[in-house]
Amino acid sequence: MLSQLIILSSVPNIICHPVLFLLPMFTVNILSKGVDYGGYMMAVNGAGGFITVLLLSAFGFPRLRGMTCIMTALGSGILTLLLSQSIWVPAAFLVLALFGATQTAYRTTIGVMTQTLVDDEYRVRVLSVYRIVMGMIVFFSILVGWFVDFTSLRWALASMGLLAVFISSGYFLFAIKVRRQE
Secondary structure, X not given: OHXXXXXXXXXXXXXXXXXXXXXXXXHHHOOOOOOHHHHHHHXXXXXXXXXXXXXXXXXXXXXXXXXXXXXXXXXXHHHHXXXXXXXXXXXXXXXXXXXXXXXXXXXXHHHHHHHXXXXXXXHHHHHHHHHHHHHOHHHHHHHHHHHHHHOOXXXXXXXXXXXXXXXXXXXXXHOHHHXXXX
């Protein structure tokens, strides 16, 4: 179960997270705005995450935490796809706010699941493996940068989104234990 969750974590933590690194290029090349809009977009992304944390604090976690992880990973992929097609600033702001919400919901839920599924003596080891997986973002970001150079920013974002949707959909269809995890 934990290995499946750690592999699923590659979707929001490795595949979709480089979206944030591409925002300055996105604002200049796609939205035809100044780089200061990249800062506004990061702020909107953070606001979406902050609101999600407040909602989780106020209302608690959903009953099916495994399904929440799958759906938020899938949501991150879909929102990455939508961002690749955004040409209007308010639409990009909305997509990034929702993107921040899905990323935060995933990371918070997976943290709670890890804490509850793992025995006390193994908790630090499992969290270390999870953090190592998150560290792989460096290598994937380099690949994304090369892909942007060879194709375009839109193609790179769309490819990242499609890959995330493909992996998350596979979990939705085939990872029954993860789906049913409370």
